[in-house]
Amino acid sequence: MKLIFILGLILIPQMGISQISEIGPSTIKLLDLTFQGEEEFNKNRAAAQQVLAKMRRLGVEFGELSQEDQQIYMKDPETMGSYWDILGGGCSWYCGGGPKDITASSYLKQQGGMDYTPLNIHDSDYKHVWAEGVDGDGIGEYILYTFSGASPRINEIIVVNGYVKSKTAWENNSRVKKLKVYVNDKPYVILHLQDSRSSQHFRVDPIGNGDREDTDALLAKPDWTLKFEILDVYKGLKYDDTVISEIYFDGLDVH
Structure with missing residues (x-):
């Protein structure tokens, strides 16, 4: 933006x-x-949710994740309900x-x-x-x-x-x-x-x-x-x- x-x-x-x-x-x-942007947003959100599930399963904090997993998690703007969200949470x-x-x-x-x-x-x-x-x-x-x-x-x-x-x-x-x-x-x-x-x-x-x-x-x-x-x-x-x-x-x- x-x-x-x-x-x-x-x-x-x-x-x-x-x-x-x-x-x-x-x-x-x-x-x-763009609709391509929406697809990318949803892809990043799904990947971040997998990292979150891993954290809960292993009982680890964000700082204990690998650098790769941290980067994946940070790509998700978690305050936004969807790609089209205007105000966020x-x-x-x-x-x-x-x-x-x-x-x-x-x-x-x-x-x-x-x-x-x-x-x-x-x-x-x-x-x-x-x-x-x-x-x-x-x-x-x-x-x-x-x-x-x-x-x-x-x-x-x-x-x-x-x-x-x-x-x-x-x-x-x-x-x-x-x-x-x-x-x-x-x-x-x-x-x-x-x-x-x-x-x-x-x-x-x-x-x-x-x-x-x-x-x-x-x-x-x-x-x-x-x-x-x-x-x-x-x-x-x-x-x-x-x-x-x-x-x-x-x-x-x-x-």
């Missing part, structure tokens, strides 16, 4: 009746996912945060055993996607996240744009060019996405309830929502369907 740092944020006041910030990603992490904002519900204005119906439902956009899996389900490019279609009032605040939105499971799938399907973000149905910010097979990180002012001293009062707060509306797209080579693999978050108030 390769890092590209974008210097600064694009801050463009929207002309007209409202002033809404428009920002670009602060960080882009390029993705090079380490600690993150999700230790205390996360949405309670995700819905969409539309989604593509199941095809060839694959589904494209809204829940796919937040399952920590690069292989599963949400695809809007209307004719054309899906301009105006949206995803809606609902959070409890006590949810930890968000200060970073991460978008995995397009069908990133393979280069071909990414090129053939449309990707989002601009996403309009609403907080409780009020326009908040417009995200300008780069046309790259990547995860794109957008820093935002904290979203959510900041007064957290009184636990009872915090728990009594009403739910709040984040809506992501498609404003513009990069055209796919083959299909009109606009696809987002994942929208997930980082933030405050955890640990």
Whole structure:
């Protein structure tokens, strides 16, 4: 995975009746996912499991293994549930945060055993996607996240744009060019996405309830929502369907 740092944020006041910030990603992490990579991952995991079984059978510690067995074991990223895992098993904002519900204005119906439902956009899996389900490019279609009032605040939105499971799938399907973000149905910010097979990180002012001293009062707060509306797209080579693999978050108030 390769890092590209974008210097600064694009801050463009929207002309007209409202002033809404428009920002670009602060960080882009390029993705090079392949089915061959998945095969290699699974091969390394199986070999590491054999070494682990040997350790248990012989009652030895890692340091007592041969150098070869140590190298085999270290090739397995054990915090990752699978090759397609986004967050892994380490600690993150999700230790205390996360949405309670995700819905969409539309989604593509199941095809060839694959589904494209809204829940796919937040399952920590690069292989599963949400695809809007209307004719054309899906301009105006949206995803809606609902959070409890006590949810930890968000200060970073991460978008995995397009069908990133393979280069071909990414090129053939449309990707989002601009996403309009609403907080409780009020326009908040417009995200300008780069046309790259990547995860794109957008820093935002904290979203959510900041007064957290009184636990009872915090728990009594009403739910709040984040809506992501498609404003513009990069055209796919083959299909009109606009696809987002994942929208997930980082933030405050955890640990």
